[in-house]
Amino acid sequence: MSQDTVTLIDNATGKKYEFPVQHGTEGPRIIDIRKLYAETGMFTHDPGFTSTSSCESQITYIDGDKGLLMHRGYAIEDLAEHSDFMEVCYVLLHGELPTVEQKNTFVSHVTNHTMVHEQMFNFYRGFRRDAHPMAIVCGVVGAMSAFYHDSTDIRDDRQREVATFRLIAKMPTIVANAYKYSIGQPFQYPDNSLSYAANFLQMCFQVPAEKYVVNDAVARAMDKIFILHADHEQNASTSTVRLAGSSGANPFACIAAGVASLWGPAHGGANEAVLNMLQEIGDKSNIEKFIAKAKDKDDPFRLMGFGHRVYKNTDPRANVLRGSCHEVLEKLGVNDPLLELAMELERIALEDEYFVERKLFPNVDFYSGIILKAIGFPTSMFTCLFALARTVGWISQWKEMIEEPGQKIGRPRQLYTGYNKREYILLNQR
Ligand code: CMC
Numbered sequence: 001m002s003q004d005t006v007t008l009i010d011n012a013t014g015k016k017y018e019f020p021v022q023h024g025t026e027g028p029r030i031i032d033i034r035k036l037y038a039e040t041g042m043f044t045h046d047p048g049f050t051s052t053s054s055c056e057s058q059i060t061y062i063d064g065d066k067g068l069l070m071h072r073g074y075a076i077e078d079l080a081e082h083s084d085f086m087e088v089c090y091v092l093l094h095g096e097l098p099t100v101e102q103k104n105t106f107v108s109h110v111t112n113h114t115m116v117h118e119q120m121f122n123f124y125r126g127f128r129r130d131a132h133p134m135a136i137v138c139g140v141v142g143a144m145s146a147f148y149h150d151s152t153d154i155r156d157d158r159q160r161e162v163a164t165f166r167l168i169a170k171m172p173t174i175v176a177n178a179y180k181y182s183i184g185q186p187f188q189y190p191d192n193s194l195s196y197a198a199n200f201l202q203m204c205f206q207v208p209a210e211k212y213v214v215n216d217a218v219a220r221a222m223d224k225i226f227i228l229h230a231d232h233e234q235n236a237s238t239s240t241v242r243l244a245g246s247s248g249a250n251p252f253a254c255i256a257a258g259v260a261s262l263w264g265p266a267h268g269g270a271n272e273a274v275l276n277m278l279q280e281i282g283d284k285s286n287i288e289k290f291i292a293k294a295k296d297k298d299d300p301f302r303l304m305g306f307g308h309r310v311y312k313n314t315d316p317r318a319n320v321l322r323g324s325c326h327e328v329l330e331k332l333g334v335n336d337p338l339l340e341l342a343m344e345l346e347r348i349a350l351e352d353e354y355f356v357e358r359k360l361f362p363n364v365d366f367y368s369g370i371i372l373k374a375i376g377f378p379t380s381m382f383t384c385l386f387a388l389a390r391t392v393g394w395i396s397q398w399k400e401m402i403e404e405p406g407q408k409i410g411r412p413r414q415l416y417t418g419y420n421k422r423e424y425i426l427l428n429q430r
Contacts, residue, residue, distance in 0.1 A: 004023075005019060006019050006031050007019075015040075017036075017039055019032060020032045024056075026061050027063070037413075043414075049239075054239060054410070055234065057400060058072070059071065059397060060232060060393070061233070062232070064308070064313065068316065071088065071092055072095050074097075076227075076316050076320070084227070085196055085230070086110065086195075087103060088226075088230050089110075089230070092230060093392065093396050093399070110196070111169070112169070112192075113166050114172070114192060115173065115190060116170050116174065116177075119147065120140065120174075121187050123143055124178070124187070125181075129184060132182075133178040133182050133384045134383050134384055136182070137259055137384050138260050141171075141174060141252060145253050151163040152251070154402055163250075163251040164399065167252070167395055168392055168395070171391045172190070172199060173190050175200070175381075175384045175388045176188060176200055176204045177203070180203075180204070182380070185207055186208060188207075190203060195223070197219045197223040197226060198214040201214050201219060201222060202214055204377070204381075218332065221371055222375065225368055228317040228368075229368075229389035230389055230390065230392050232390075232393065233310070236262075236264075237259075237267060237268065237390065239261075240258055241261075241397060245401055246409045247409050247410075255391060258390070263383055268365075268383045268386040269383050270304050271364075271382040271383060271386060272382045273304040274369045275373060276379060277303070277305075278338045278342055278345075281345070282341075283341070284340075287344060288348070290303070290345075291349060295352075303349060303355075303360070304365070305366030305367075306355070306363065307363065308363045311363065317364035318361070318362045318363055318366055318367060321366075324371060326339075329370075329371075336370060338373070342366065346362050346366070368382070372385065
């Protein structure tokens with residue numbers, strides 16, 4: 001028997017079936033079961049997709065045991081230290097680091113698309129002022145397909161390219177103005193003389209009455225947060241974008257689906273939940289009580305910002321952010337007791353048998369909230385910032401899927417446990 005197959009033995013019938021095994025450039029071997037149903041009449045059952053590869057991809061690789069994350073072969077630590085978000089966008093989309101000229105052209109294309117259709121501001125006005133900014137972002141991104149008809153034909157290369165530029169360029173404008181709307185301040189236009197991160201900050205914090213001077217250290221920290229959230233393989237929101245896109249839906253609709261999926265507290269909503277949790281703990285003396293709650297199976301409480309489906313050693317993004325956190329707070333002269341509380345919580349949890357046994361470590365969301373709070377963002381904005389940064393990852397993965405020859409609609413099956421066929425009883429006889 002060849003080494004590159006696995007044999008499935010059906011104990012009920014004694015029949016044997018052979019399936020090919022595929023080797024990626026990294027990662028575990030993969031059993032190719034595409035012909036399983038045709039050959040055996042059986043499905044596989046894997047809710048939560050804990051053992052399922054849903055696609056072939058060349059964009060991002062994670063080794064959860066080693067705590068490794070790389071985009072197009074470049075380690076996240078190197079990108080966070082030496083690169084900037086625009087370059088990371090280019091690498092994710094095109095697969096290679098840009099030359100100086102390629103980077104300038106890319107930045108210029110993105111910069112040309114930062115404004116949103118003026119009519120979109122009327123759309124914002126339909127929301128209640130106290131709406132969660134994620135609700136507004138989700139709605140406004142979805143509405144982009146109603147404003148930019150000329151980039152919704154997914155089979156047209158040029159339209160896909162324009163939609164990509166539009167999404168990356170307009171997300172900061174959309175997110176910043178969701179914030180402005182929620183706090184009752186006037187909408188703010190982009191300033192194309194600034195970098196991507198600095199422009200976003202000015203749109204969030206500038207008011208017509210007073211100029212906001214962007215602090216370089218803050219802009220760099222913002223840029224780093226964007227880099228660290230740019231892509232993360234086939235997570236829930238990315239898989240949502242791919243699934244929505246597999247039916248041929250336009251890119252704006254697909255990214256809106258990604259925003260919706262990201263919102264949940266088990267995914268992107270965790271950064272907001274971490275800060276709320278730290279505030280609820282309030283003092284180091286309460287840590288033990290909350291750790292006990294997290295370990296209690298009868299209590300739904302979980303330590304937010306801890307654990308990850310893939311990382312079972314360390315989340316490299318959390319390591320970068322822990323360092324950044326100290327740096328930003330020091331530069332801004334902020335002395336946030338929540339940082340000390342977070343570090344103490346991390347120390348105690350990492351020594352606790354429950355967390356050690358289950359390989360639960362701080363994830364990217366554990367420290368990002370403290371930095372965002374120091375910059376001046378309210379917690380309700382945290383997940384919107386994640387969505388802004390992840391847009392490039394979503395669109396890169398969507399593009400890769402659409403450009404794949406023989407791309408198919410995603411259509412999982414199920415283990416049906418409902419009623420067998422039964423008689424319909426007329427209403428007057430029930
Ligand atoms: N606090 C307490 N216990 C936990 C936690 C936690 N944060 N995370 C996992 N566990 C326990 C869980 O109860 C289970 O215990 P047992 O084996 O005794 O039943 C075990 O660890 C394995 O957990 P799981 O739920 O099977 O793991 P999962 O891979 O399905 O979930 C997770 C991963 C991230 C949803 C989960 O760890 C979690 O809810 N963490 C808190 C939320 C969070 O921080 N999310 C952000 C993830 S990183 C950003 C992103 O990618 O969006």
